[in-house]
Amino acid sequence: MHQVEASARSGSKSAQLRAHLIGLIEGGLKPHDKMPTERDLAEQFGVTRLTVRRALDQLDHEGRVYRTQGAGTFVSEPRIAKSVELTSFSDDMRARGLKPGSLATKVAEIAAGAEIGAQLGISPRDRVTHIHRVRTADNEPMCIEHTYIPSHLAPGLAGLEVEGSLYDLLADRFHLRVSKAEQSIHATVLDPDLARQLDVAEFSPAFRVTRVAYDSRNRRMEYAESLYRADRYSYDFVIYRSSKDDRS
Amino acid sequence: MHQVEASARSGSKSAQLRAHLIGLIEGGLKPHDKMPTERDLAEQFGVTRLTVRRALDQLDHEGRVYRTQGAGTFVSEPRIAKSVELTSFSDDMRARGLKPGSLATKVAEIAAGAEIGAQLGISPRDRVTHIHRVRTADNEPMCIEHTYIPSHLAPGLAGLEVEGSLYDLLADRFHLRVSKAEQSIHATVLDPDLARQLDVAEFSPAFRVTRVAYDSRNRRMEYAESLYRADRYSYDFVIYRSSKDDRS
């Protein structure tokens, strides 16, 4: 049976509607302009208000629009916009208007060992594929990256050419799609050796980021440690007040 | 008017249900245990599945549960849990199991000036209330904080005792409730003077965080600059893959 009709495919109706709304926002509307009402959008697109609300909810949480009960939905100022999103280094750099690249990629299959095994929830003797890269933005070093993938999830990965987005490659070749990740960010200073690799002065500030990524079946599929130059990198995002309080 | 009833309610049905589910998670269930099905919960609590889903959606996005189509909803491992949330310093510290406090609070009303005026979207000549605090956790310095509130939003704030949570005070006295904030995080090193105030060695690493907070009517209500000791502070959160791609 064919997967999808021809027309405006993109998956769900709310996803299509979302795409259309983004068009509106980036097309004719200016910040603080009023968007059509939910009821109008529902009628106009022949969907329910709930469906409209789903699309708007997402845009709201992404910081692209804001809503006020009784008043309407409005376009946000660009400013920071975008909440924390899970993207690959490549996508991240492109979103910042920089050209992503890699230096000195090394790939090897090794035993996980105690720490990485613990992070990935596997035995220290299990095999993992270790990928070491110096990532560049506009051809300047941006970040030193160590990535570990359980080999049983991506057999033969060590033999492949790892170029560009690892996440794309894992999705294409092994049907491994990242769905969420736990990330931990520390501030640190670079010792002389690492500073040299990143082409900055000794003891420059840097971000040390560790990440455990999960696939769509909630299996840990990646452990990564990255060091970002602080002079070129920052975290910018929107956060929301959940509701009241439920610390229990 | 009394604030809260006895029983279990706290507003919407999904909020009540959410509270109950948190009870389940923290009560009897262990990580990876299966939660009741959505249909069961709906029947059991006399609500619709949609309402159940709303409560579960939130828990999912907070990283407390995960869902797999066709299989069920399961309790997450504690690990990091919790996504980035917008909390006050006081709440943040309590969530980390530390006792929040303040040293050397200074409050003054000044002209916004160019930079702060620009951040708050007001005239450089408009008045803002400047609050400077050294925040402590378990009585040790954790962060140096400069907060600026447009005076017209909180008239007379400069004359009040600012103790504990500023957000609570703004909510109670001026009906100003933070709904979202744009945050920017940089890594830096501390110069000797600041290092002394935080009681760490010179040139220690630190987070430099700037934040613009919005109230429920989307007015900028606060601009804050904070310096956190990196040896005691880190950012830990869960991030999600939005869906496909809509870079346009």
Add this chain to the structure above:
DNA sequence: TTCACTAATTGGGCTACACCAATTTGGCTT
């Protein structure tokens, strides 16, 4: 003209029902 009150508008939350898609389960076949 001004101000208070009312009514219409608009987002927020919920019920009830229906169908699709991925996963699991259990029985049947080999």
Add this chain to the structure above:
DNA sequence: AAGCCAAATTGGTGTAGCCCAATTAGTGAA
């Protein structure tokens, strides 16, 4: 006993319609 296939289970998405709450616009009285 092993493996395959169909049915039941369970989350994912959508329709249709209801009432509430906050805001805004309009109406009418002082």
